[in-house]
Structures are given as C-alpha cells and as structure tokens.
Amino acid sequence: MEDIRSLIARRKFFDGVFAVVGLLSLLVGLITLLALILDLAVDGVPRLSWQFFTSFPSRFAEQAGILSAWVGTTLVMIVTAATAVPLGVAAGVYLEEYAAKNWMTALIEINIANLAAVPSIVYGLMALGLFVYQFNLGQSILTAGLTLALLILPMVIIATREAIRSIPGAIREASFALGATKWQTVRDHVLPYSTGGILTGVIIALSRAIGETAPLITIGALTFIAFLPHAPVTTEAPYVSFQWLMDPFTVMPIQMFNWVSRPQEAFHLNAAAAGLVLLVMTLIMNGLAIYIRFRFRKRIKW
Amino acid sequence: MQMKRTLVALATVTAVLGGIAITSVPAMAEEKLIKIDGSSTVFPITEAVAEEFQKARKGAVKVTVGISGTGGGFKKFCRSETDISDASRPILKKEMDACKQAGIEYYELPVAYDALTVMVNPKNDWIKSMTVAELKTIWAPEAQGKITRWSQVNPKWPDAPLKLYGAGADSGTFDYFTEAVVGKSKSSRGDFTASEDDNVLVQGIANDKNALGYFGFAYYAENPDKLKAVAVDGGKGPVMPSAQTVENGTYQPLSRPIFIYVSKKAAAKPEVKEFIEYYLKNAAPLVKEVKYIPLPAKAYTMALGHFQKGKTGTVFGGEAEVGIKIEDLLKREAKL
Numbered sequence: 001m002e003d004i005r006s007l008i009a010r011r012k013f014f015d016g017v018f019a020v021v022g023l024l025s026l027l028v029g030l031i032t033l034l035a036l037i038l039d040l041a042v043d044g045v046p047r048l049s050w051q052f053f054t055s056f057p058s059r060f061a062e063q064a065g066i067l068s069a070w071v072g073t074t075l076v077m078i079v080t081a082a083t084a085v086p087l088g089v090a091a092g093v094y095l096e097e098y099a100a101k102n103w104m105t106a107l108i109e110i111n112i113a114n115l116a117a118v119p120s121i122v123y124g125l126m127a128l129g130l131f132v133y134q135f136n137l138g139q140s141i142l143t144a145g146l147t148l149a150l151l152i153l154p155m156v157i158i159a160t161r162e163a164i165r166s167i168p169g170a171i172r173e174a175s176f177a178l179g180a181t182k183w184q185t186v187r188d189h190v191l192p193y194s195t196g197g198i199l200t201g202v203i204i205a206l207s208r209a210i211g212e213t214a215p216l217i218t219i220g221a222l223t224f225i226a227f228l229p230h231a232p233v234t235t236e237a238p239y240v241s242f243q244w245l246m247d248p249f250t251v252m253p254i255q256m257f258n259w260v261s262r263p264q265e266a267f268h269l270n271a272a273a274a275g276l277v278l279l280v281m282t283l284i285m286n287g288l289a290i291y292i293r294f295r296f297r298k299r300i301k302w
Numbered sequence: 303m304q305m306k307r308t309l310v311a312l313a314t315v316t317a318v319l320g321g322i323a324i325t326s327v328p329a330m331a332e333e334k335l336i337k338i339d340g341s342s343t344v345f346p347i348t349e350a351v352a353e354e355f356q357k358a359r360k361g362a363v364k365v366t367v368g369i370s371g372t373g374g375g376f377k378k379f380c381r382s383e384t385d386i387s388d389a390s391r392p393i394l395k396k397e398m399d400a401c402k403q404a405g406i407e408y409y410e411l412p413v414a415y416d417a418l419t420v421m422v423n424p425k426n427d428w429i430k431s432m433t434v435a436e437l438k439t440i441w442a443p444e445a446q447g448k449i450t451r452w453s454q455v456n457p458k459w460p461d462a463p464l465k466l467y468g469a470g471a472d473s474g475t476f477d478y479f480t481e482a483v484v485g486k487s488k489s490s491r492g493d494f495t496a497s498e499d500d501n502v503l504v505q506g507i508a509n510d511k512n513a514l515g516y517f518g519f520a521y522y523a524e525n526p527d528k529l530k531a532v533a534v535d536g537g538k539g540p541v542m543p544s545a546q547t548v549e550n551g552t553y554q555p556l557s558r559p560i561f562i563y564v565s566k567k568a569a570a571k572p573e574v575k576e577f578i579e580y581y582l583k584n585a586a587p588l589v590k591e592v593k594y595i596p597l598p599a600k601a602y603t604m605a606l607g608h609f610q611k612g613k614t615g616t617v618f619g620g621e622a623e624v625g626i627k628i629e630d631l632l633k634r635e636a637k638l
Binding site for chain 1: 335337339342345346349350352353356361364365366367368369370378499500501504520521523524525591592593
C-alpha cells in the first residue's frame with residue numbers, strides 16, 4: 001500500500017515537472033515576442049500618425065513617412081498572391097488527385113519539401129538572373145511579386161495537399177458513383193471543402209513573404225523613392241492600367257532597414273514605428289487566416 | 303456553391319491580370335525617371351538633392367536612389383541600368399574598362415568631402431592620437447591573429463584585448479581606408495567585425511571599452527556622446543577630423559573626395575541635365591545639412607562647367623589614390 005502511494009506521488013511529481021517545463025518553454029517564446037512588441041511600441045507609437053502613413057521618405061526624420069513603402073508592399077503582395085495561388089493550388093490538386101503514385105511523384109514531393117527550406121536569398125539570385133536580365137522585367141513590382149511567389153509556392157502546394165488530403169475518400173467515391181468526372185469531383189467537392197485549409201496556408205505563406213528583405217535587395221529594390229506607382233484605374237478607356245507592374249518600388253522591410261542604418265536617433269524611432277505597422281499587417285493577415293478557417297469549417301456539412 | 307463561385311472568380315481575375323501583365327510589358331513608360339544607385343556614403347547627399355529636386359519640380363520628374371555600394375553601383379552603371387552612380391572613391395581601372403566596352407562615357411563630378419574617422423570608446427583614456435604607422439600595425443593583413451592586444455601596438459598602452467570594427471569589404475570606405483593606411487586597396491586583416499551598416503559599428507564601439515573602429519565622419523557627428531574620435535598623425539602631428547581640418551587639407555591621409563558619375567547618354571535627356579545642374583548649384587548647403595564637408599564654391603562651378611561643356615572622363619586615371627586635398631582636386635579638375 002505504502003509502495004503504491006509513493007509510486008503515485010512520484011508519478012504525480014513528474015507530471016507536475018513536465019507541466020512546469022512546458023509552461024516555461026511557452027513563456028520563453030511569448031515573453032520574447034511581448035518584449036519585442038513592447039520595445040517597438042515604446043519607440044514607435046509616438047511616431048504613428050496620419051502624416052506617417054501619407055508621407056514619402058525624407059531626410060528629415062519627423063517629415064518622413066512610409067507611403068511609398070506600404071503601397072509597394074501591398075502591390076507586391078497582390079502580384080505574389082495572384083501568381084502563387086493559382087499555380088500552387090493547381091499543382092497541389094494535380095499531385096493529390098491526378099498524379100500516379102510512383103517514384104517520379106515521390107521525387108517531386110521530396111523536392112517540393114526541400115524547396116520550402118531553400119534560403120530566400122537563393123530565390124533572389126535566381127530572380128536577378130531570370131526575371132531581371134533574361135526576361136528584361138527590370139527592378140519592378142512584377143519582378144518582386146514573381147520572386148516572392150516562387151518563394152512561397154512550395155508552402156502553398158504543401159498547404160493545398162494537406163487540405164485536400166483531409167477530405168474523406170468516401171466523398172470522392174460518392175461523387176464518382178453518381179457519374180461525375182474527376183474534374184467535376186474536384187471542382188464541386190474537393191476544392192470547395194478544402195478552400196478553408198488552402199486559404200489559411202496561403203495567408204500564412206503571404207505573411208512570411210511580407211517580411212522578406214533579402215531577395216528583394218538582391219533584385220535591386222530601391223531605397224529612396226518619393227513617388228507612387230501608376231494608378232491601377234485611369235479616367236480614359238479601358239479604365240484599367242497595368243503600368244504599375246513595371247514601376248520601381250520599395251517595401252516596408254527595406255524602408256526599415258534603411259532607417260535603422262542611419263546615424264540619427266530619430267530615424268531609429270521611425271524604423272520602430274514602421275516595424276510596428278508591419279507587425280500589425282502580419283497580425284491582421286494571420287487573424288484573417290483564423291477567421292476564414294472558422295467560417296469555411298462551419299459551412300461544411302457532410 | 304458560393305465558395306465555388308468565389309474560386310472561379312478568383313481564377314478569372316488572376317488569368318486576366320496575368321494576361322494583361324504580359325501584354326503591357328513592352329509598353330514601358332516613356333515618362334521622366336532618373337535612376338541613381340551606388341555608394342551608401344554618398345546616399346544621404348543624393349537623397350537630399352533628389353528630395354528637394356522632386357519638390358521643386360512638383361513631381362514632374364521622378365528620381366529613385368538605391369544603395370548597392372560604390373562597386374555594385376559601377377557594375378550597374380556600366381551596364382546602362384542607371385543614369386547616375388554614387389561613388390565614395392574614384393572609378394577604378396577595371397570599372398573604366400567595363401564602361402568603355404559597353405560604350406558608356408561619363409562625367410565625373412566631385413560633390414563633397416568626407417573624413418574617415420578613427421573611433422574609440424569614450425571610456426578609453428589612453429588614446430588621444432594615433433600615427434598612421436600604428437594604424438597600419440593594427441590593420442595590415444600580417445596582424446591577423448597576432449596583434450590582439452593594445453600593448454602590442456604601443457607599449458605605453460594597456461595590456462588589454464583589442465577589438466576591431468570596420469567597414470564591409472564591398473564598400474568604398476573599406477577600399478579607401480586600406481589604401482590610405484595599409485598602402486594597398488582591399489588589403490586588410492580579416493578578423494574584425496565588418497559591417498556595411500555603420501550603426502552596427504557605432505553600437506559595437508559604444509559598448510566596448512577596448513574597441514577601435516573606423517567609418518565616415520557623419521556617423522561620428524551624430525553620436526559624439528557615444529564615441530570618441532582619435533586624432534590621426536600623418537607625419538605632421540596629430541590632427542582631429544573636422545570640417546576645418548578637411549578644408550585646409552591637414553586631416554590627411556583620411557579625408558577623401560566623394561563623387562557622382564553621370565552617363566553622357568543619360569545627360570542628353572533634359573531631365574537628367576536639369577537634375578545635375580540643380581545638384582551642383584544646391585549641393586553646398588545640403589551637404590552641410592547631412593554632415594558632410596562641402597567643396598569650395600569654385601569646385602562646384604568648375605564641375606558644372608565640365609558638365610555643360612561635355613568634358614567626360616576621370617582625372618584619377620583609374621588608380622586608387624589617397625591624400626588628395628581639396629586644393630589638389632581643384633588643380634586636377636582645372637586640367638580636364
């Protein structure tokens with residue numbers, strides 16, 4: 001009896017130890033993040049104002065703003081999403097639903113997983129050779145968007161496959177049993193049911209791309225740019241213009257990097273404020289991912 | 303059903319976007335854009351001019367300024383990717399050849415002076431001045447792994463570890479400092495903290511009593527409470543870096559002219575011509591504002607004269623040179 005009691009006490013003790021260790025591990029991550037946010041907030045919040053969002057960079061810290069940077073970031077992200085989503089989803093669907101399960105497919109799968117781990121600067125170097133010089137796209141928003149699209153493509157493919165894999169085979173079989181073709185099954189069942197998972201993966205991939213600096217510096221993103229790209233909507237027919245795709249640009253992380261490397265203390269505060277804005281942009285995107293997952297899950301009724 | 307429609311709409315929009323993107327590529331803008339890239343040392347000056355110029359022209363001309371280092375800037379410049387290149391040292395022989403091969407002629411326009419400043423921690427109480435020979439002992443490639451304590455350089459200094467901070471190997475600052483101190487460009491010991499980001503160096507020196515480093519004067523001028531500048535003895539007694547000692551030519555060999563290079567082809571465009579004229583006419587106050595040392599008014603007029611009369615080429619012959627005083631620069635420019 002005594003033995004059993006002490007045994008139970010010991011087990012309970014280890015149980016407690018693990019709970020404490022786990023909690024501490026969690027706290028390390030959380031506290032670091034909190035400290036980072038607080039540090040940025042203390043420095044940056046006083047600089048956040050309407051003027052900060054609507055001004056171009058300037059050599060006077062108090063007049064400088066992030067207008068060209070946040071517009072640049074937004075446009076680059078649009079190009080990235082418009083390229084990576086259709087390519088990635090199509091590749092993922094093909095691999096899951098169409099591709100034969102043989103060594104060739106296995107090889108491709110391994111390589112996609114490996115691609116996700118390639119350092120981003122390598123994508124930058126490739127883009128410099130391919131997009132900038134080979135295709136003559138220049139140091140444009142289009143080049144940057146395509147580069148980041150390639151960077152997140154493996155992540156989108158993997159997310160798509162995970163999402164598709166979670167759909168029970170019975171759904172497909174039911175569809176086939178009713179005489180639907182493969183494409184009809186994919187279009188009417190597989191894709192709609194996996195949209196939540198796919199979109200979540202896409203947004204998480206995009207929120208990684210938004211903070212990328214190295215590949216964009218490699219392709220030659222600019223540091224000082226005090227004008228906006230061409231407007232996407234014009235007053236003359238055909239009312240839509242895509243000239244902005246070829247415009248030079250800067251993005252938030254590059255603007256921050258430039259401010260941090262300046263000698264004046266006041267610019268470091270600007271960098272903190274810009275960092276805060278970038279952090280909020282990422283948080284909003286992640287929040288959106290959670291919301292979308294929640295909504296799409298609720299709609300699925302099998 | 304709704305989800306399906308969303309997906310189909312998304313796909314359509316993407317396809318249209320992609321399609322139009324490809325068709326619109328050849329329709330490159332024929333609007334007025336001036337592309338500048340190059341040295342991070344010259345960046346603050348060019349940025350200030352670009353900012354004022356765009357304000358003055360009310361956005362009719364767009365100017366972009368990038369930072370890819372003096373060497374990186376010249377590479378792009380000689381491939382006709384930029385109109386103007388910022389340079390913190392004169393163009394080198396192999397860059398001249400590259401430009402020549404590509405048929406790029408250029409104007410070399412000095413825009414300001416910079417003083418490379420040797421810095422220590424403010425708590426360092428044993429150093430007021432250093433000779434160039436002492437600097438060479440510290441920075442020569444032979445010193446790597448051997449000269450690791452202050453007392454090894456000068457027995458009067460304490461037996462404390464020597465922590466070194468310097469410019470990254472891609473910068474014109476590194477090229478110039480090694481040329482001036484070691485005697486051969488790019489020849490330096492490798493075991494020091496190197497960074498293209500001068501703030502890393504400022505932080506490193508500000509937090510370490512045994513640190514020594516070098517970088518542009520502007521960073522010292524902005525952080526005089528965190529850093530202590532060392533007077534440099536080039537053979538005629540110790541001289542502190544300042545606007546005055548650079549102007550009268552006594553701060554040697556570490557003061558250096560910095561330049562912009564303008565492609566002749568680009569200069570034929572009226573907006574580039576206008577920008578350069580604006581640059582040279584307004585440089586003096588703007589240079590001072592960003593903590594560099596302006597050239598005498600005569601130098602700017604002379605550069606403007608060369609530019610307007612179409613006198614291209616360099617006055618340095620592609621050699622790395624040190625110790626060019628403002629006076630010497632003027633004489634050489636006059637001969638172009």
